[in-house]
Amino acid sequence: MEVVICSDEQQVGRVAAERVIKRLAGITTPVLGLATGSSPIALYAELARRAENGDVDLSHGLGFALDEYVGIAPTHELSYRDTIRRTVVEPLRMSPARVRVPDGNAADLKAAADEYDRAIREAGGVDVQILGIGGNGHIGFNEPTSSFGSRTRVKTLTQRTRDDNSRFFATGEKVPTHCVTQGLGTIMEARHVVMVATGAHKADAVAAMIEGPVAAMCPASILQFHPSVLVVIDEAAASKLTCADYFRHIEDHRAEVGA
Numbered sequence: 001m002e003v004v005i006c007s008d009e010q011q012v013g014r015v016a017a018e019r020v021i022k023r024l025a026g027i028t029t030p031v032l033g034l035a036t037g038s039s040p041i042a043l044y045a046e047l048a049r050r051a052e053n054g055d056v057d058l059s060h061g062l063g064f065a066l067d068e069y070v071g072i073a074p075t076h077e078l079s080y081r082d083t084i085r086r087t088v089v090e091p092l093r094m095s096p097a098r099v100r101v102p103d104g105n106a107a108d109l110k111a112a113a114d115e116y117d118r119a120i121r122e123a124g125g126v127d128v129q130i131l132g133i134g135g136n137g138h139i140g141f142n143e144p145t146s147s148f149g150s151r152t153r154v155k156t157l158t159q160r161t162r163d164d165n166s167r168f169f170a171t172g173e174k175v176p177t178h179c180v181t182q183g184l185g186t187i188m189e190a191r192h193v194v195m196v197a198t199g200a201h202k203a204d205a206v207a208a209m210i211e212g213p214v215a216a217m218c219p220a221s222i223l224q225f226h227p228s229v230l231v232v233i234d235e236a237a238a239s240k241l242t243c244a245d246y247f248r249h250i251e252d253h254r255a256e257v258g259a
């Protein structure tokens with residue numbers, strides 16, 4: 001796992017965006033895996049700036065969001081569909097018809113989830129999966145104890161995740177209890193993963209993911225098996241890493257080994 005420790009959130013966004021652009025270079029129909037949440041906001045803002053400059057063209061690209069709440073209206077501003085429209089599709093100049101979000105309102109949620117998983121494969125798979133990480137180590141909405149072989153499916157949210165995400169919802173408005181999320185097995189099929197995390201509240205999860213044992217209690221730890229993962233974090237999110245100096249040393253000497 002490649003780990004880059006940055007001074008602040010803006011630098012995290014710049015470094016991560018640079019890598020996403022590099023990974024997509026030369027691909028005619030790039031397929032992006034899209035995370036919601038606050039973590040990738042700076043990354044998307046930088047990608048938007050670079051799209052405006054003409055450094056990257058995603059107008060022919062495809063997008064697959066990681067997850068969606070069950071039972072939330074697609075027009076609700078906190079639905080992941082609307083969040084992806086506002087923070088990704090429009091600023092990155094992607095085509096709305098080419099960016100999909102799991103359907104959390106399907107009459108048959110299981111069938112819709114299965115079809116979503118198939119659609120990712122039929123698109124040729126995800127070239128670059130953008131990820132955040134939950135405070136409990138979840139990726140997408142794969143909560144602790146999720147199967148490492150899981151595919152897109154309905155999951156029950158933990159109370160911790162509902163509490164964490166309650167900050168976005170208006171007072172009195174309930175955080176949904178269920179979601180549809182790409183599985184850990186689905187995410188692991190992406191060719192490249194770029195994860196961003198900032199803030200001290202992510203430090204335990206980041207350390208468990210990078211240095212801890214691969215364990216279902218930290219779903220993100222499965223990424224230790226993935227051959228192409230870049231983790232871009234700020235100092236606060238890196239504060240529990242015992243190997244932080246090693247990662248800084250690698251970055252400082254990257255040019256010397258031609259990497």
Ligand code: GLP
Nearest residue numbers: 036037038039132133134140141
């Ligand atoms: C959310 C999303 C994840 C996200 C994570 C962290 O609930 N399902 O995709 O990466 O939890 O969220 P944030 O970036 O807001 O801290």
